[in-house]
Amino acid sequence: MIWKIFKWEMARITSNWKRSAAVLLLPAALMVIAINAFPMLINYLSTGTFGKSTVYIVEPPASFEGYLAEIEGRTAFKIITISQEEMDEDYPTSAFNAAIKRGNIFVFFSSSDDVGFDEEIQRYYDNLAAGHTGATSHATVTLAFDGSSILAESKADSFSEVVLDSYTATLPEKLAAEKQAVIGEPFTVDSFNPIVKILDHRSQANSRASEVVPGIMILLMYYCVYSLTCDLFAAEKDRGFFNKLLLTPVPGRKIVYGKMLCIITISVFSALIAFAFLFLSSWLNTSNDAASLIPFGMLLTTSQLLTMLAVVVTGAFMMTVTSIYVVFSLDKMQDIIINLQLPLALLLMDFFIMMLRGNRPLLLELCFPMHNSICMIRDIFWSEDTPLRLLLVLTVNMLWGMLILQRLFKKEIFR
Secondary structure (H helix, E strand, O other), X not given: OHHHHHHHHHHHHHOOHHHHXXXXXXXXXXXXXXXXXXXXXXXXXXXXXXXXXXXXXXXOOHHHHXXXXXXXXXXOEEEEEEOHHHHHHHOOHHHHHHHHHOOOEEEEEEOOOOOOHHHHHHHHHHHHHOXXXXXOOOOEEEEEOOOOXXXXXXXXXXXXXXXXXXXXXXXXXXXXXXXXXXXXOOXXXXXXXXXXXXXXXXXXXXXXXXXXXXXXXXXHHHHHHHHHHHHHHHHHHHHOHHHHHHOOOOOHHHHXXXXXXXXXXXXXXXXXXXXXXXXXXXXXXXXXXXXXXXXXXXXXXXXXXXXXXXXXXXXXXHHHHHHHHHHOOOOOHHHHHHHHHHHHHHHHHHHHHHHHOOOOOOHHHHHOOOHHHHHHHHHHHOOOOOHHHHHHHHHHHHHHHHHHHHHXXXXXXXX
């Protein structure tokens, strides 16, 4: 009988595609749009533009110009090369400072006075090949940016990591190919290994994604629980339809179990849809803007996905039982809605707190329902989940849900 009620409720909900989309797809889609619009908004507030950050390369050496031709169109930056004469003419001190304040970045190449940048690098490798272990290079790359702007500093760090580090890895091949047999091959970056690249991106992306993804998943899951509980229980109770169901030969507990199973299934599915949207958003974010909330490369292993699924399912069970208990503890529909909306506000506050905090959640935090699910999923993204912490979260969720369910069936309406 529980299965029949479950199938009947599922068919009733999914038969209306507009209603299904409103519960399952629309919140996740809007959240993903908001997350992807965040970098553009921050960029506009900081620089006054929505486009890519502009990086001016002043008098680049031939090796760097060749590197730029190889990576053209593949970076998140708008790169413009200018000569030293153009720099002196177009960007005197006042214009240079104004450009820096707009979020632009300037890159300068320098070396010793008697040779150019590329020649200095070649001389350095010549000295290494000759056996001079104390050989040093006077070739330097300087980045000028607005140090008072966190966004500008992040973009400069991103440019240094994505562009300059990759460029320096190509210098042995470009400028000292004939010396490689003598110098050796200290650089292995050019030996492309897709698995290593994915894991490198994953380690950085997961740590950043852990700040927003857990909160979004749990927030959207509770929104789904709240919406369906209002529909399947609160609305039917307010119309008197639920009392008529209790007059049928079907026991009241089985009616609750069937409807509850429907809510848990759909709410878990909504959380997984939200994760799928965020995963897709991460892997489409090839520009990997420094201000992105979901950087490129977010990825969980199979065991991590299964662990997250266990947390989500037990969290949905606890949320559903608690919401149903609220429905049958209050008489007025207005009071029910207010009390069911309160956790939404608390979860929204929790989302921003977890997004800004830097330390790992304490063990005690795992004892608080709903918040513990966010903390546990955060640990999973950091690969810091342990069997003890997982067991604590699952036990708290299940124990809380069972105790509330027991109190629910003691109410007179189910006797």
